[in-house]
Amino acid sequence: MLSARMEPEVSLSRYPGMTGDDRLWIPSEEYKREDADEACQQATRVAAMARAFVAEWFAAASE
Numbered sequence: 001m002l003s004a005r006m007e008p009e010v011s012l013s014r015y016p017g018m019t020g021d022d023r024l025w026i027p028s029e030e031y032k033r034e035d036a037d038e039a040c041q042q043a044t045r046v047a048a049m050a051r052a053f054v055a056e057w058f059a060a061a062s063e
Contacts, residue, residue: 003046006039006042006046
């Protein structure tokens with residue numbers, strides 16, 4: 001499931017943790033361009049699903 005793949009990344013980037021040597025984990029040092037491209041593709045897909053859901057929901061509500 002898409003959300004299950006994205007949630008850990010979202011949490012880690014929003015609330016960075018500590019590394020094993022008591023240093024702050026900095027997401028920008030971990031993630032690469034490919035990671036960002038994949039996340040962008042997934043977010044675009046999620047946005048499209050959300051738009052379709054909202055359109056269907058309000059179309060049904062207006063009937």
